Amino acid sequence: MKIAFCLYKYFPFGGLQRDFFRVAKEIVLRGHAVRVYVREWVGEKPTDFEIIEVPTHSISNHGKNSEYFNWVSNHLDSHPVDKVVGFNRMPGLDVYFTGDVCYAEKTKNKNFLYKLTSRYRHFINYEKAVFNKGLPTKILVLTENRKSEIQEHYHTEDGRFYLLPPGIDIDRKYDKQPQDCREKFREEFALSNEQKLLLQVCSNYELKGVDRSIKALASLPASKRENTFLFVVGEDNPEKMSALAQSLNISDHVRFFRGRNDISRFMLGADLMLHPARQEAAGIVILESIVSCLPIIVSGNCGYSSYVNTASAGVVLAEPFDQNSYNQTLEKVLENSALRQTWHANAKHFADTHDLYGLAKRAADIILQ
Template structure:
C-alpha cells in the first residue's frame, strides 16, 4: 500500500514522535510505501521514508495548521495514497493516533466560558470534531482507555471506531543483566555519591509535566534528606523559568537540566525515583520505561499509564483531582527515606516487564492501518 503519515512537528525525543516513527518503520518493514508530511523535522530521516516538508507560513500556529491541512489535501488529490494516518487531529484522516487528550474536555474543565469565543477554541474544536464526530469514518488508535469516554461524551463517537493498542515501549528499557555495573558507571560519570539519592524527571513540555511541582517537592524535603538528594530533568523545553524558581527555593545547586538525549536507559538505571507529577498526560510511556528498568515511580493519577504503576505495585500514585502539593511532598519524602520499599517497587517493576503486553504497539497499529477495518 501507499501510506501517508501527517504530523506537525517531529523531534527525536517526544513520546508521540517516537511512537509515530516506530509505527512508520513497522509499515515499511511490511513492504508498504511511507510518505510523511510535516511542518518541521529535526534529526535524521530514516531510509525508505519520503519526507515532505509542507511549505506554509502564518502569523499563528492555528493559521499554520489550517494551511498545512489545506496543502496536504491538495497534494494528496494530485498524488493519492491508500491510507492517510494522522498524529495530530485534522480533517481527512483514515486513521488517527490518539496521542493527545480530549481538547473539549480540557476546555470544559480548565477554561472559563469566554475561551469558547477564541479562534484557538474554534480551530481545535473543529479539527477534533472532524476526527471524532459520528459522521466521520476515521478509525482511532487509542493508547489509554481513560480518554475514550471523554470523546464519546463530547462527540458521540461510535465505540466500534476505537482500537485499543498496548503501550509501545522499547525493550532496551528493560533492566539488563549488568544493570548494577551500568548504574555504578553512570553515577560515577555524573558525580553522584554513594550516599546521594537521585530523582529523575523525563518529558518535553515542562509546564504540563509538572516540573514546578517537582521543584516544590524537592524544596520541601527534611534538611537531612534534602542535603543528599539531587534532581535531573530531561526534555525539550526552556529551562530558564524553572532555574529561576529553583534559585528562589534555594535548590538550584541540586538541579541539572538536560536536553533530549539517546542514553535514557542509563539515566533510568542510575536513578532512585522517577517523579512525574503531570498536570495532564494521555499515556506516559516513561512510567513504563522506568518500571521495567527497576526504577520506582511517583506519579499523579491523571496519567493514562499510572494504572500500571498501581497494578504492578511499582511506586506511588497520588490523586490528581484535586491535586495537593502536600501529598506529593510527603510521598516523595517517604519514598526517599525507605530503602526497603524502593527495593520492593524495583523488583515488582522488573517482574511486570517480563510478562506484560507492553512492547508490540507498532505491529498492532500497522495491523489496523493496513487491515480490513478500513477497506
C-alpha cells in the same frame, strides 16, 4: 500500499513522535511505502521515508495548522495514497492515533469568551472532524479512559475504537543494559551511595510538572535535601525552571539535560522517577521507568498511571493534584529504602511477565486492513 502520515512536528524525544516513528518503521518493514507530512522535522531523516516539509507562514499555531491542512489536502489530491494516518487531529483522516487529551474535555470549564476565540474554534472543529458520529475514521487509543472521554463528548461509535498495547522499545528494558551500568553512571556524576537521585524525563517542563518536582525537592528537611538531587532530561528551555530552583535556594541540586538517546543509563542510575504531569494522554516514560525497575511517583491523570498500581511499582497521586501531598509522599518514599526495593522487585517481575512492546505491530495491522 502507500501510507501518508500527518504530524505537525517531529523531534526524536517526544512520546507521540516516538510512537509515530515506530509505527511508520513497522509499515516500511512490511514492504509498504511511507510518506510523512510535517511542518518541521528535527533530527536525522530516515532514507526509507518520503518526508515532505510543509511551508506555513502564519504567526499562530492554529493558523499554521490550517495552512498545513490545506497544503497537504491539495498535495494529496495530485499525489494520492491508499491511507492517511494522523498523529494530530484534522479532517480527512482514515486512521487517527490518539496521542493527545480530548480537547473538549480539556476545555470544558473554559469560559464563554474563550470559546469565541479563533483558537478554540479551530481545535474543536478539527477534533469534531475526527470524533463525530457517522465518520469513517478509525481511532487508535492507548487507554480505556481516553476512549470514555471522547465518547462522553462526541458519542463516537464503539466499533471505531481500537485499543493498542503499550509500545516501549525493548532495548529500554533493564536486562538489555550492561550489568555495571548503574555503578558507572553514578561514578560519572560523582553520586555516592548515600545520595539520592530523582529523575524526571519530559519535553514540556511546565505541562509535565517539573516545577512541582522542584518545589517538592525544596520542601525536604535540610538534612535529607542536602543529599538529594534532581536531574531533568528533555527538550525544553530550562530558564524558567532554573530560575525557580534558584529562588528556592536549591539550584546546586537541580541539573537540566537536553533530550538524549542514553536515557536508560539515567533510569538505572536514579533512585526514583518523578512524573507529576498536569496533562498526559499516556506517558510512555511511566512504562519505561517500570521496565527499568525504577520506582515512580506519578500524577493520577496520566493515561498509563494505572500500570504503576497494577505493577505495584510506585505511587499514583490523587487528583486533583495537591502540592503538599506530593511533598509528603516524596519525603516518605525517600525515607523508606525497603519500600523502594519492593517496588524495584515488583517492577522487574512486571517487566518480565507483561507485553509492553506491541504497539507498533498492532497499529500497523489496523492501518493496513
